[in-house]
Amino acid sequence: EVQLVQSGAEVKKPGESLNISCKTSGYSFTRHWITWVRQMPGKGLEWMGIMYPGDSDTRYSPSFQGQVTISADKSISTAYLQWTSLKASDTAIYYCARSETGDQSSGSDYWGQGTVVTVSS
Amino acid sequence: SYVLTQPPSVSVAPGKSATISCGGNNIGSYSVHWYQQQPGQAPVLVIYYDTVRPSGIPERFSGSNSGNTATLTISRVEAGDEADYYCQLWNSDSDHGVFGGGTKLTVL
Numbered sequence: 225e226v227q228l229v230q231s232g233a234e235v236k237k238p239g240e241s242l243n244i245s246c247k248t249s250g251y252s253f254t255r256h257w258i259t260w261v262r263q264m265p266g267k268g269l270e271w272m273g274i275m276y277p278g279d280s281d282t283r284y285s286p287s288f289q290g291q292v293t294i295s296a297d298k299s300i301s302t303a304y305l306q307w308t309s310l311k312a313s314d315t316a317i318y319y320c321a322r323s324e325t326g327d328q329s330s331g332s333d334y335w336g337q338g339t340v341v342t343v344s345s
Numbered sequence: 346s347y348v349l350t351q352p353p354s355v356s357v358a359p360g361k362s363a364t365i366s367c368g369g370n371n372i373g374s375y376s377v378h379w380y381q382q383q384p385g386q387a388p389v390l391v392i393y394y395d396t397v398r399p400s401g402i403p404e405r406f407s408g409s410n411s412g413n414t415a416t417l418t419i420s421r422v423e424a425g426d427e428a429d430y431y432c433q434l435w436n437s438d439s440d441h442g443v444f445g446g447g448t449k450l451t452v453l
Contacts, residue, residue, distance in 0.1 A: 259442065261388075268447035269380070269388065269431050285441045286346060319387055324399075328442075329435035331378030331393030338387055 226250040228320055230336035236310050236343050244339045246303040246320030253301035254278035257323035259332055260305050264316045310343045347436045349445035356451045357422050365448045367415040367432030375434040377415040382429045427452045
């Protein structure tokens with residue numbers, strides 16, 4: 225059974241760093257892209273970036289380039305989303321999702337449950 | 346950057362058909378995916394590559410894509426279909442993905 229299990233909710237202060245995780249199982253981690261998606265409170269889905277764990281090929285939306293870093297650890301089939309200096313505007317739910325095929329243009333067929341990130345002083 | 350435009354809301358009576366549009370410049374040349382998001386839940390893929398239904402998605406869900414508009418059609422709408430729906434594609438020109446703004450489907 226394919227599963228993506230994300231790390232728990234975080235409460236942080238502005239300027240702090242953060243690393244959230246997406247642990248996968250039930251499929252070959254290196255053969256499907258992982259996408260990260262942001263959903264701000266009461267708002268729609270925003271595509272942040274995508275990584276192919278097989279070769280670490282990574283693409284970012286211009287809106288998120290330089291603001292976050294996507295990485296992965298193949299040895300434990302886990303993807304990460306990292307911030308070095310959080311802002312209040314980073315408050316949102318963050319989802320990871322698996323591409324249905326090995327093509328980055330395919331849809332995301334399995335999603336994590338979401339990680340709630342709250343940034344407040 | 347590439348923009349996908351969806352109507353903010355669509356209302357439909359139970360048993361009728363709902364159509365949700367997703368507009369974009371020459372969107373017919375891209376592969377469009379559709380997601381359903383129930384309140385408090387993660388999104389679920391309901392149509393991919395314009396017309397393909399994942400296993401477990403009812404046949405009532407169908408998709409099309411041509412010209413400047415992609416469309417999600419839900420036939421014989423049920424109360425449980427009430428949700429937010431998002432279109433999404435991979436923009437190969439700029440090498441990143443994009444979501445539409447989302448459409449709230451209300452079942453009257």
